[in-house]
Amino acid sequence: MQDFGEAVGLAGRLLLSGDETLGEIVWLSLKINAGAVALAATIGMPLGATLAVARFPGRQAIVVLINSLMGLPPVVVGLLVYLMLSNAGPLGVLQLLYTPTAMIIAQTVLVTPIITALTRQVIEDLDAEYREQLDSFAVSGLARIGTLLLDARASLVTAVLAGFGRSVAEVGAVIIVGGNINHVTRVMTTAIALETSKGNLALALALGFVLLTLAIAVNGAVGGLRLAMVRGAHA
Amino acid sequence: MLERPIISQPARTASMPLVVEDLVFATGGRRLIDGISLRLEAGRRTAIMGPNGAGKSLFLRLIHGLIAPSSGRVTWNGRPPERDVRLAQAMVFQRPVLLRRSVAANIDYALKAHGVARRERTARAAAALEQAGLGHLAGQAARLLSGGEQQRLAVARAIAVAPDVLLLDEPTSSLDPHSTLKVEMLIARAAQDGARIVLVTHDPGQAKRFADEVLFLHRGRLLEHTPAEIFFDTPRSAEARSFLAGELVL
Numbered sequence: 001m002q003d004f005g006e007a008v009g010l011a012g013r014l015l016l017s018g019d020e021t022l023g024e025i026v027w028l029s030l031k032i033n034a035g036a037v038a039l040a041a042t043i044g045m046p047l048g049a050t051l052a053v054a055r056f057p058g059r060q061a062i063v064v065l066i067n068s069l070m071g072l073p074p075v076v077v078g079l080l081v082y083l084m085l086s087n088a089g090p091l092g093v094l095q096l097l098y099t100p101t102a103m104i105i106a107q108t109v110l111v112t113p114i115i116t117a118l119t120r121q122v123i124e125d126l127d128a129e130y131r132e133q134l135d136s137f138a139v140s141g142l143a144r145i146g147t148l149l150l151d152a153r154a155s156l157v158t159a160v161l162a163g164f165g166r167s168v169a170e171v172g173a174v175i176i177v178g179g180n181i182n183h184v185t186r187v188m189t190t191a192i193a194l195e196t197s198k199g200n201l202a203l204a205l206a207l208g209f210v211l212l213t214l215a216i217a218v219n220g221a222v223g224g225l226r227l228a229m230v231r232g233a234h235a
Numbered sequence: 236m237l238e239r240p241i242i243s244q245p246a247r248t249a250s251m252p253l254v255v256e257d258l259v260f261a262t263g264g265r266r267l268i269d270g271i272s273l274r275l276e277a278g279r280r281t282a283i284m285g286p287n288g289a290g291k292s293l294f295l296r297l298i299h300g301l302i303a304p305s306s307g308r309v310t311w312n313g314r315p316p317e318r319d320v321r322l323a324q325a326m327v328f329q330r331p332v333l334l335r336r337s338v339a340a341n342i343d344y345a346l347k348a349h350g351v352a353r354r355e356r357t358a359r360a361a362a363a364l365e366q367a368g369l370g371h372l373a374g375q376a377a378r379l380l381s382g383g384e385q386q387r388l389a390v391a392r393a394i395a396v397a398p399d400v401l402l403l404d405e406p407t408s409s410l411d412p413h414s415t416l417k418v419e420m421l422i423a424r425a426a427q428d429g430a431r432i433v434l435v436t437h438d439p440g441q442a443k444r445f446a447d448e449v450l451f452l453h454r455g456r457l458l459e460h461t462p463a464e465i466f467f468d469t470p471r472s473a474e475a476r477s478f479l480a481g482e483l484v485l
Contacts, residue, residue, distance in 0.1 A: 133332035135301050136325070137348040138318045147344075151335040 010202030036107030048119025069113035078176030282446035331389035383414025
């Protein structure tokens with residue numbers, strides 16, 4: 001317990017002193033997660049909305065597949081992306097392995113099914129409510145999807161948040177494709193894993209605190225945003 | 236009581252007449268609309284009446300083209316109720332479907348869907364809201380309005396697009412008399428401006444105030460298509476007599 005107390009103290013000092021290594025790791029984590037979530041939302045939202053609105057053979061099978069992909073094991077995704085990006089892989093020529101870009105790709109693969117599946121559900125519910133009115137307005141196709149996405153934005157924030165939660169807490173995939181290289185691809189989760197195994201509990205704990213605080217702050221900000229949307233013109 | 240409006244502007248007649256031929260809608264082995272044929276001309280106001288389950292709302296949806304019939308044909312001035320025909324109409328549902336946007340944005344959306352240019356939209360939306368007595372609520376979330384205000388907004392939104400045909404599915408069924416009066420005034424104004432009114436209503440009083448002809452439906456069949464004064468004075472069918480007498484029509 002004494003070790004733990006000491007570690008907490010050290011972690012606090014690290015945080016307060018604005019330690020450079022710590023700052024670098026946190027900043028990289030934020031960049032990678034934000035990039036992956038933005039990319040996943042760009043792909044997942046239109047895809048989920050299309051699945052919600054369109055009717056075509058095999059649609060149900062795709063819905064089931066995407067729902068299943070929400071539970072993709074990160075290490076498997078890491079491995080697959082690794083195989084794609086390694087020198088012998090089809091995308092090896094891009095030389096992306098062990099770069100932050102590789103990490104963004106892996107995180108995007110993990111997060112896209114989550115945002116797609118949640119978007120589909122949200123948009124399907126809203127479309128059930130809007131259907132006759134939008135049919136009456138003769139709004140179809142892309143315009144309809146756009147309307148539904150825009151009007152569901154308060155609920156879609158939750159989908160993005162779920163994606164961010166998955167991404168920021170994930171370690172298996174990013175450690176495989178990023179390699180946890182100091183100053184290059186070391187993010188909070190991989191650093192915590194490393195520092196813990198080295199017995200450097202203070203830095204691990206400090207990063208853990210930052211990770212927790214970040215998760216709470218993002219949730220709080222999103223909650224506030226939702227509330228503002230509801231109170232504003234968008235209930 | 237609201238006086239029947241005098242038509243002050245020529246009716247927008249491009250969509251009329253409505254011709255329905257042997258219309259059937261069946262589901263689960265039941266014919267919910269059972270062989271309706273009729274013709275509605277321009278320049279009149281029609282009330283569709285009948286007990287619950289008569290198929291009134293379904294009939295309205297079928298003629299607006301929201302659902303496809305099992306058999307039979309609907310044409311507006313010779314054309315089926317597809318995109319362009321629907322855009323010349325507007326429908327108000329029993330439970331208003333308001334977009335999760337501001338009051339003004341709801342009207343703007345409808346105008347945009349009907350191809351009204353942006354610079355024209357703001358002024359027209361403002362005018363529509365003023366007419367509906369909702370001008371002071373323009374920036375508020377539409378879905379936070381009271382029930383009466385929501386229905387008034389739905390009617391205002393439908394009227395804002397200046398439809399040839401205004402289809403209304405019991406627009407005042409869940410409103411108090413005060414809100415009902417306001418909605419009726421809006422509909423009367425739309426009729427004055429030349430919209431062909433087709434109104435589903437439960438309320439004989441409302442039908443008397445608005446309609447100059449009545450369609451009486453019972454179990455998916457059209458039992459009467461008569462001028463309003465004849466329908467209310469001397470209904471032909473036993474079902475319509477019972478209905479108007481306030482008896483339970485099964």
